[in-house]
Amino acid sequence: GESVGLHLPTLSVQEGDNSIINCAYSNSASDYFIWYKQESGKGPQFIIDIRSNMDKRQGQRVTVLLNKTVKHLSLQIAATQPGDSAVYFCAENNAPTGANSKLTFGKGITLSVRP
Amino acid sequence: KAGVTQTPRYLIKTRGQQVTLSCSPISGHRSVSWYQQTPGQGLQFLFEYFSETQRNKGNFPGRFSGRQFSNSRSEMNVSTLELGDSALYLCASSLAYSTDTQYFGPGTRLTVL
Numbered sequence: 520g521e522s523v524g525l526h527l528p529t530l531s532v533q534e535g536d537n538s539i540i541n542c543a544y545s546n547s548a549s550d551y552f553i554w555y556k557q558e559s560g561k562g563p564q565f566i567i568d569i570r571s572n573m574d575k576r577q578g579q580r581v582t583v584l585l586n587k588t589v590k591h592l593s594l595q596i597a598a599t600q601p602g603d604s605a606v607y608f609c610a611e612n613n614a615p616t617g618a619n620s621k622l623t624f625g626k627g628i629t630l631s632v633r634p
Numbered sequence: 635k636a637g638v639t640q641t642p643r644y645l646i647k648t649r650g651q652q653v654t655l656s657c658s659p660i661s662g663h664r665s666v667s668w669y670q671q672t673p674g675q676g677l678q679f680l681f682e683y684f685s686e687t688q689r690n691k692g693n694f695p696g697r698f699s700g701r702q703f704s705n706s707r708s709e710m711n712v713s714t715l716e717l718g719d720s721a722l723y724l725c726a727s728s729l730a731y732s733t734d735t736q737y738f739g740p741g742t743r744l745t746v747l
Binding site for chain 2: 560563565608623
């Protein structure tokens with residue numbers, strides 16, 4: 520995982536368009552990945568997760584894709600709405616053995632939805 | 635089912651003081667993790683507790699400590715506060731294991747003057 524810098528990258532999309540948010544993770548041994556959404560003044564909110572034995576998982580309006588070969592994770596949001604505007608974080612659980620829970624978060628990306 | 639709750643939501647302290655933050659996990663969740671969020675460093679793992687035992691620890695100095703009670707509620711303490719400790723402190727709970735989804739509370743905003 521990597522720290523979030525002072526200036527987060529921003530993705531600006533038109534309302535109604537599809538959004539794709541990308542994330543590169545660091546540990547090839549990680550076996551569980553999560554996407555979180557954080558709105559201003561709130562804690563991160565779980566969106567969707569995927570385990571390493573899968574390469575795609577769909578939720579309501581969201582799809583997560585996992586490419587283990589290049590250690591890449593993406594979040595696709597269909598028909599983006601103004602309420603989707605937030606900072607999005609990917610996280611990997613890089614303690615796959617034993618019961619240690621330790622999430623490492625990637626750089627946050629700000630999604631801005633234009634009306 | 636109620637979500638993760640954290641108290642207080644906001645705190646202002648001065649350098650050298652100590653502070654205790656509280657977290658109540660989702661009912662039935664036994665694992666509680668703490669994170670520090672700052673603009674410069676992003677979200678960083680502090681520690682994780684399960685069954686009143688610290689199960690994992692991040693790279694923070696010994697001034698940061700925590701504990702968990704028999705009802706799974708957790709507290710974290712920061713002693714000898716420094717300006718750089720100003721941050722949003724987030725608590726997350728999960729059922730039991732590393733592959734269980736972690737749900738976050740709203741956080742405690744700590745400002746050190």
